Amino acid sequence: MANRTVRPTLTDVAARAGVSKSLVSLVMRGEQGVSPATRQRVREAADALGYQPDSRARLLRSGRSRLLGVVFGIEHAFHVDLVTALYTAARDSGYELALSAVTPERDETEATASLLQDRCEALIMLGPRTPAPALARLATRLPVVVLARDVRGADVIRTADADGLRQAVDHLAGLGHRRIAHIDGGRAPGAADRRRGYREAMHAHGLGRHVHIIAGGLTEDEGATAARTLLHQSRPPTAITVFNDRCATGVLDVLVRAGTRVPEQVSVVGFDDSHLARLAHISLTTIAQDVPTMTRLAVARAIERIDGLAVAHRASVVTPHLVIRSTTGPVAD
Template sequence: MAARAGVSKSLVSLVMRAEPGASAETRRRVQEAADQLGYQPDSRARLLRSGRTRLLGVVFGIQHTFHADLVTELYAAARETGFELALSAVTPGRDEPEAINGLLQDRCEALLMVAPRSPVAALARLAARLPVVVLARGVRDAAVDVVRNADADGMHLAVDHLVRLGHSRIAHIDGGRAAGAADRRRGYRDAMGWNGLAASVRIVPGGLTEEDGAAAARALLDDLPTAVAVFNDRCATGVLDVLTRARVEVPAEISVIGYDDDRLARLSHLDLTTVAQDTAAMARLAVGRAIERAEGSPVGRRELVAPPRLVVRGTTGPCVSR
């Protein structure tokens, strides 16, 4: 670049660092040479020399639509902060520790972990090395920051909605050991009791995926409830598929409600009633907390909770007695 601009390397360095000491004409010639060569300044290298990377690492599950929705909002939240995101996905062939190690090698200043499966002790050890913010999962350790949805309240919204439609035989397909599953089970039980339906509590083992939902739906077919509240939208998709194949009409014969309001729920052919997590608010809170920790700023509460909301679509309707 110096040869093309006809100046010394030291002058090029001054211009590219936007420091004083070069004339307007020299700056013009250097910039023109940079444009012709397609030169882009390596801001990452400059930050590394200062001991900073201004990178926030994000660990997420590539198979989960809700995780992708959260990552999209994390990019939006980070856009004006001066920090960049570095993504590391958990896949069927790449486990969570491997995804984390990739980000540690990139010298990220903080980690954002979407619904991690790692045990609390492992998360606490990681938080001793750098700030860790967990999204969409509660973690009972003071070293780990948490940004989550009020899962129990969300399932309460689901049950209350079904009760208002006249349903009393309401089952819950749970999420097993997935993040948030215990709180959603508790919310379902509490809501059933609150509505005078404690004797009708029915929890069916489920999980995260369409296959889990399909297996749970097949278990319900012999004694079909009038409504079912499902752990997440992906699992609810499997439920709807089995009901359709069994010629059970939704919502005429059974109402189905999911959780998350991910992109699957919004597809026109599914039109799934669901409980929405506020991904935009969660992303803003998580990015803000990660940066506060990276900058050494004082913070308040360790756990930040975003309220859910009910999104009514076409898979829930009035109870018809059978």
């Protein structure tokens, strides 16, 4: 075997159809000004040869790649949700996505560099950890849209994190809870705002003296650890707001294993409304980030800037909303 045929080119198709390559190019791009008959003939020739346009040559010539680079953490449930939505948002705008994953062995710098070589027209970065100055420098080279993190020097699309936690606390307070704790996300993007939102909401409800923040993180394990700490306290909280869904599943798991009934004894609220939260057996009450809106905005902003329309860097803040599922209920006593 190994007789992998050389890929057919425009010229091959043109020869077979008996027309010029320019004409084939027109047909392949679906431009108008081609008679139905020839269009048909060219299409057939292309199909017969199994012709596929070479995007590299195409992009090289046209100077445009219609490619949006996406840097994301492949192990973050919420990033996965965002990528999924970005795919459709990009397609709707006539752009393609070039994914570049951040893994434990492939850092953000490497992920970004590979996209730069691919001549993406803009970069969409999901919750990047790159320091602000470096991001700003990057943004001078090509449009950069930062999703799910607040940072100066680039365009930002993010959720009103503080407001989200206010909604969570409102909900719990409305159910009669007073000892409401918060398991935070440490230095993760958005964590500071969520912490602040929690604190402010607690004060607004006159629960200032019950403010209780436990160090958590963004993984299941960190949630589990935090939950164990809580369980060992003399007066454990009756409700917990957690940095994100992933961390919350860790919390839930520890609670359930300890025989704590959720929500009868303890209510739990997550954040993100990632696909984890929606799993039937988890059914987590959570603060839903508006993924469709955020991704649409991100793509729109990127394109705006590609087209040279945007002037100053802007931050768009999208309002999240509470999704009540099965992990919250009225306070016990």
